[in-house]
Amino acid sequence: MPRAIWKGWLAVGQVSCAVALHAAASTSDRVSFHTVNRQTGNRVRREFVDAASGKPVPREDQVKGYEVAPNEFVQLDPEEITAAVPESDKCLRIDCFVPCREVDGAYFDKPYYLTPAGEAAEEAFGLIRDGLKAKKAAALARTVLFRRLRTVLVRPHGAGLIANTLNFDYEVRSSEEAFADMPRLSVKGEMLELAKHIIATKAGRFDPAAYDDRYDAALADLVKAKLEGRKPRRKAAPKKAGQPEDLMAALRDSVAASERPRRRKTG
Known part of the structure; x- marks a missing residue:
């Protein structure tokens, strides 16, 4: 487990335990670039200047x-x-418990793993974790993290807990405003049945490993090609999506396409 980025206490009433916070996601492995001088190959230094005088500050x-x-x-x-x-x-003080699905995903900010900090904390930590699992609940807590007062959603996650910092209400834009200009449509009949059939035939499970970062891979290939003095591989242009002229015909074609793999398997 990587080094903890924060240590403190998780408290529920009079029950508390020492916990450690670890980053659950990181962008450090992404391809990153520096700005360099094309003529000399040296890195360029950023400098703050006065907007009026143009002189360095x-x-x-x-x-x-x-x-x-x-x-x-x-x-x-x-x-x-x-x-x-x-x-x-340094205390994640739990205010209340809510059903796991009650918090809108739009409020999720960053995920962190919570672990017990030392053997003495393991029993109380396990009690809180298993209690949340049994009730299928999440805990809402507040604490100062990284110099800001944050609301944190704590949920069971495998052998430990996962803590998501939450955006404040003023930071989340209203969905009503975003959807204000959308017409009120009610799709029924064959069109809805075809859509449901397509969804059923393409049902699957979420596997994070199946979704690769193609942009990062393409950048890595470009850098490797430059180092080897060769031209980078050209990627095939993706098929452009467009608005179908006949939505019903497009739905029927999609159903037919989804049925072909199934027919081949049974054949």
């Missing part, structure tokens, strides 16, 4: 600024910002 003269009017800022020193951040007591 030394690090000691750089402060955060909140814009209150066009080109008018309230300046905030690092010490002032630090003093305004809530103090952390």
